[in-house]
Amino acid sequence: MKKQLHSLLFSATLLMGSAAHAQLRIEIAGVGSNQIPVAVAAFADESVAPAQVSAIIRADLERSGVFKVIDARQAISDSANVDLAAFKSSGADALVVGSVSKMADGRFQVRYKLHDTVKQTQISQLADAVSARNTRLEAHRIADDVYEKLTGVRGIFSTRITYVKQDGPRDYKLVVADADGEGEQIAAHGKEPIISPSWSPDGTKVAYVSFELRKPVIYVQNLVTGQRTIVANEKGNNSAPAWSPDGSKLALALSRTGNTQVFIVNADGSGMRRLTTSNGIDTEPRFSADGQSVYFTSDRSGGPQIYKMSVGGGQANRVTFNGNYNISPRVSPDGKTLAWISQRDGGFSLYAMDLASGQEQRLAEGATEPSFSPNGKYIMYATKGGGRTALAVVSVDGRIKQRLSTQAGNIREPSWGPFMK
Amino acid sequence: MRNLKSVALIASVAAVLSACSSPKLQETPVVEKAPVAEAAPPADTSRDIRPVETGNVDPLNDPKGVLANRSVYFDFDSFAVRADGKPVVENHSAYLTKNNGRKVLIQGNTDERGGTEYNLALGQKRAEAVRRAMNTLGVSDGQLEAVSLGKEKPKATGHDEAAWAENRRADIVYQ
Numbered sequence: 001m002k003k004q005l006h007s008l009l010f011s012a013t014l015l016m017g018s019a020a021h022a023q024l025r026i027e028i029a030g031v032g033s034n035q036i037p038v039a040v041a042a043f044a045d046e047s048v049a050p051a052q053v054s055a056i057i058r059a060d061l062e063r064s065g066v067f068k069v070i071d072a073r074q075a076i077s078d079s080a081n082v083d084l085a086a087f088k089s090s091g092a093d094a095l096v097v098g099s100v101s102k103m104a105d106g107r108f109q110v111r112y113k114l115h116d117t118v119k120q121t122q123i124s125q126l127a128d129a130v131s132a133r134n135t136r137l138e139a140h141r142i143a144d145d146v147y148e149k150l151t152g153v154r155g156i157f158s159t160r161i162t163y164v165k166q167d168g169p170r171d172y173k174l175v176v177a178d179a180d181g182e183g184e185q186i187a188a189h190g191k192e193p194i195i196s197p198s199w200s201p202d203g204t205k206v207a208y209v210s211f212e213l214r215k216p217v218i219y220v221q222n223l224v225t226g227q228r229t230i231v232a233n234e235k236g237n238n239s240a241p242a243w244s245p246d247g248s249k250l251a252l253a254l255s256r257t258g259n260t261q262v263f264i265v266n267a268d269g270s271g272m273r274r275l276t277t278s279n280g281i282d283t284e285p286r287f288s289a290d291g292q293s294v295y296f297t298s299d300r301s302g303g304p305q306i307y308k309m310s311v312g313g314g315q316a317n318r319v320t321f322n323g324n325y326n327i328s329p330r331v332s333p334d335g336k337t338l339a340w341i342s343q344r345d346g347g348f349s350l351y352a353m354d355l356a357s358g359q360e361q362r363l364a365e366g367a368t369e370p371s372f373s374p375n376g377k378y379i380m381y382a383t384k385g386g387g388r389t390a391l392a393v394v395s396v397d398g399r400i401k402q403r404l405s406t407q408a409g410n411i412r413e414p415s416w417g418p419f420m421k
Numbered sequence: 422m423r424n425l426k427s428v429a430l431i432a433s434v435a436a437v438l439s440a441c442s443s444p445k446l447q448e449t450p451v452v453e454k455a456p457v458a459e460a461a462p463p464a465d466t467s468r469d470i471r472p473v474e475t476g477n478v479d480p481l482n483d484p485k486g487v488l489a490n491r492s493v494y495f496d497f498d499s500f501a502v503r504a505d506g507k508p509v510v511e512n513h514s515a516y517l518t519k520n521n522g523r524k525v526l527i528q529g530n531t532d533e534r535g536g537t538e539y540n541l542a543l544g545q546k547r548a549e550a551v552r553r554a555m556n557t558l559g560v561s562d563g564q565l566e567a568v569s570l571g572k573e574k575p576k577a578t579g580h581d582e583a584a585w586a587e588n589r590r591a592d593i594v595y596q
Contacts, residue, residue: 193573195538195571196537214528215569216568216570216571235566236567236568237541237542237568237569239541240538240541253541255545258549258567281542284539297536297538325535327538328538368537369536412537
């Protein structure tokens with residue numbers, strides 16, 4: 001098993017290194033239980049395209065921790081007749097095959113098939129014409145299809161993440177990258193800090209807090225056009241923006257009344273109203289999955305704890321009871337799990353709670369600023385190591401751990417983007 | 422008539438020239454005194470000099486003045502202005518009440534320990550404590566805004582108590 005894992009790691013890092021402008025390196029530790037063995041063949045003629053499709057698929061499936069990826073050691077076209085029984089005897093339950101061809105208009109035709117070697121049937125297929133630039137994205141989409149067909153859960157390989165990168169004392173960048181860390185693009189760049197980025201549910205905008213006006217102000221930026229608007233610049237602090245699930249509203253933390261309290265505002269900044277009413281600090285609001293409640297951090301009982309209240313107002317109910325310092329509530333997309341950061345034994349750890357039973361589990365140590373993947377299976381967070389902060393990922397059952405490391409700079413404040421069409 | 426006109430002319434020229442601190446005129450016009458009138462003549466300020474202190478600036482910009490000190494420090498987990506911060510609060514409050522067109526941003530900070538957003542709120546508590554103290558001393562609301570930088574802009578970059586103490590701080594920033 002260990003030897004297998006080493007060879008997987010080797011091939012994963014080799015693949016990352018060969019991609020152009022690779023900024024993050026993925027190190028995988030820990031494996032899931034009951035991995036599904038999948039053989040992935042090289043795609044016929046895939047070297048005509050700028051991205052090696054089968055290599056990206058292989059890396060995605062390995063990184064998920066859910067599959068034992070077997071190299072088919074040959075190129076197999078989607079149009080080929082395959083001896084599926086032979087693959088079954090070699091230990092694979094499923095086989096991924098495909099082809100790439102260059103079209104007259106310069107685009108690439110990418111075709112793929114997923115076979116069940118046990119039932120000896122075809123499970124799935126895709127065929128798309130994509131631009132050179134989007135061959136990488138197409139590979140991720142195929143990996144998502146394999147993941148979904150074999151686990152029943154939608155894949156996150158074609159999603160994007162955003163995070164803040166600090167390259168020097170007065171050099172802050174808001175970066176958007178693919179979920180595997182490739183394809184970094186700078187969305188905002190300046191001399192003053194940026195914190196708390198938050199994707200809109202439709203994936204077209206990011207809300208964030210910038211200190212460029214010498215105080216925290218909330219901006220919403222359209223990623224495609226680069227246009228941004230100030231959603232809140234009230235007297236005092238404006239921070240912690242969080243979108244409602246339908247994208248129509250933002251919950252915010254404002255100190256305009258003197259102490260930091262949670263407010264709700266329309267996405268264009270209009271219709272501001274106060275939600276929490278304590279004399280202490282109420283901050284870090286997050287909508288529940290059904291948009292009817294807001295979880296938030298409050299120190300109304302002394303130290304910071306997590307509370308929940310209805311968007312219509314009223315009583316706030318306390319959610320966390322262990323430890324004296326519980327912050328940064330995050331709700332899973334299906335609304336069943338709460339993740340947060342708890343200070344225990346002197347350090348900050350990532351915890352997850354099943355909201356129905358209240359049962360909690362520690363997922364990772366040395367963690368802050370968590371963000372759920374849109375399929376609810378993974379949590380990305382910031383962690384310190386070697387004097388720098390970097391991003392890491394842990395599966396919600398705590399078994400699979402990934403670390404995204406960079407050559408230089410500090411990376412923090414991750415926000416995992418939504419599923420896109 | 423001619424005499425009066427030239428006297429008036431010379432007098433006004435003399436007044437202008439002496440106001441410009443140029444060398445004094447040798448000639449002194451002879452004024453015919455009215456023999457009877459007892460009403461006190463209007464004060465002749467034509468030879469007064471109004472002094473100017475060259476290089477006198479706003480006390481705010483004096484690097485050696487008390488207003489150069491603009492930072493208030495806080496104990497760990499505390500949001501109360503300590504005794505050593507009171508002179509800073511008092512000096513700037515005195516200046517702002519005298520100069521009520523000036524505005525300040527009070528920026529609160531925390532040390533590096535703790536979560537980003539929660540620390541932003543804690544820093545704001547420190548700024549608010551200073552703001553309230555200045556408001557109490559008579560500075561108007563419109564001149565004061567309490568904000569926070571949380572732990573995002575540490576002045577001291579170490580990871581020990583000395584650095585943390587330096588960063589638990591509210592700064593008065595003139596707009």
